[in-house]
Amino acid sequence: MKLSETIGELEAEVKCCESSLDRDVSWCYCSDLLSDVMANAKKDSIWITLQTHPNIVAVASLLGLSAILVSRGAEPDPETIAKAVQENIPVLTTKLPTFEAAGRLYNLLNG
Amino acid sequence: MEKGKKPVSKDIKHEYPIRGMDFVAAGEASSNIKHTLQLIGFAPAIIRRAAIAAYESEMNIVIHATEGTLKTTISPERIEIIAADTGPGIPDIELAMREGYSTAPDHIREMGFGAGMGLPNIKNVSDEFTLDSTFGKGTTLKVVIYNQ
Numbered sequence: 011m012k013l014s015e016t017i018g019e020l021e022a023e024v025k026c027c028e029s030s031l032d033r034d035v036s037w038c039y040c041s042d043l044l045s046d047v048m049a050n051a052k053k054d055s056i057w058i059t060l061q062t063h064p065n066i067v068a069v070a071s072l073l074g075l076s077a078i079l080v081s082r083g084a085e086p087d088p089e090t091i092a093k094a095v096q097e098n099i100p101v102l103t104t105k106l107p108t109f110e111a112a113g114r115l116y117n118l119l120n121g
Numbered sequence: 122m123e124k125g126k127k128p129v130s131k132d133i134k135h136e137y138p139i140r141g142m143d144f145v146a147a148g149e150a151s152s153n154i155k156h157t158l159q160l161i162g163f164a165p166a167i168i169r170r171a172a173i174a175a176y177e178s179e180m181n182i183v184i185h186a187t188e189g190t191l192k193t194t195i196s197p198e199r200i201e202i203i204a205a206d207t208g209p210g211i212p213d214i215e216l217a218m219r220e221g222y223s224t225a226p227d228h229i230r231e232m233g234f235g236a237g238m239g240l241p242n243i244k245n246v247s248d249e250f251t252l253d254s255t256f257g258k259g260t261t262l263k264v265v266i267y268n269q
Contacts, residue, residue, distance in 0.1 A: 042233050043233050043236040043238070044180075044232075044233040044234055044236075045177065045234070045236050045238035045239050045242055046236060046238060048173050048176060048177065048242060049173065049238065049242045049245070053165070053169075059233075061232065061233045063144065063232055064144065064145055065144055065147055065148055065232070066233075067148075068147065068148025068149070068151065068152060068176070069148070069176070071148075071152060072148070072151055072152060072155055072172045072173075072176055073169070073172070089145060093145075097152075
């Protein structure tokens with residue numbers, strides 16, 4: 011599935027890297043612990059988190075993640091967006107809490 | 122080998138300075154190491170392991186030390202990463218290796234670091250793992266990943 015096909019269901023706002031929404035999404039990982047994501051998130055996943063600081067971009071970039079989805083209405087720092095543009099990692103936001111966003115994505119990816 | 126010629130090392134060596142508490146630059150050294158490995162053409166699974174080891178080592182320096190370096194030596198057979206810092210050192214290495222144990226302060230933990238997973242993560246992706254530390258002086262971590 012393409013990242014662009016998940017935006018509507020996730021009620022997501024695209025904060026940067028609109029031109030990279032055609033990348034593949036095959037899975038998802040939910041965590042607010044960076045080392046947990048490093049150890050367990052798979053390539054081409056959407057990472058759902060409440061963390062908003064710039065270092066989330068380094069993690070996503072190193073793992074080859076499709077996008078970062080910041081949940082429950084949290085706003086990424088301006089430095090995070092700047093870094094994401096530099097590393098070409100789409101950052102999305104949603105008002106949905108992590109559980110609901112993940113549930114919707116699970117249904118989409120298994121539909 | 123022809124007489125009089127010294128063997129030429131084909132190892133690629135890089136050194137990246139890391140500053141303590143610089144969370145904005147944090148991850149850049151690891152990112153550079155990953156790009157180098159991609160350019161050389163290592164398999165994605167090997168690159169992932171090296172990226173995890175590099176990132177966790179880099180973050181350990183950022184979080185715990187005043188300053189340090191990541192040094193990489195890359196050959197077709199192996200990737201070596203040496204993370205050396207001047208900092209507080211680790212008084213009890215066995216305890217530091219325990220999953221879930223961390224000395225990171227609260228404001229670092231709130232950022233999602235300091236879960237006590239960094240060193241175990243590095244060990245899990247390494248073929249060789251050597252941790253040396255002098256309390257009050259600093260820490261040196263050597264990691265080797267074989268290209269197999």
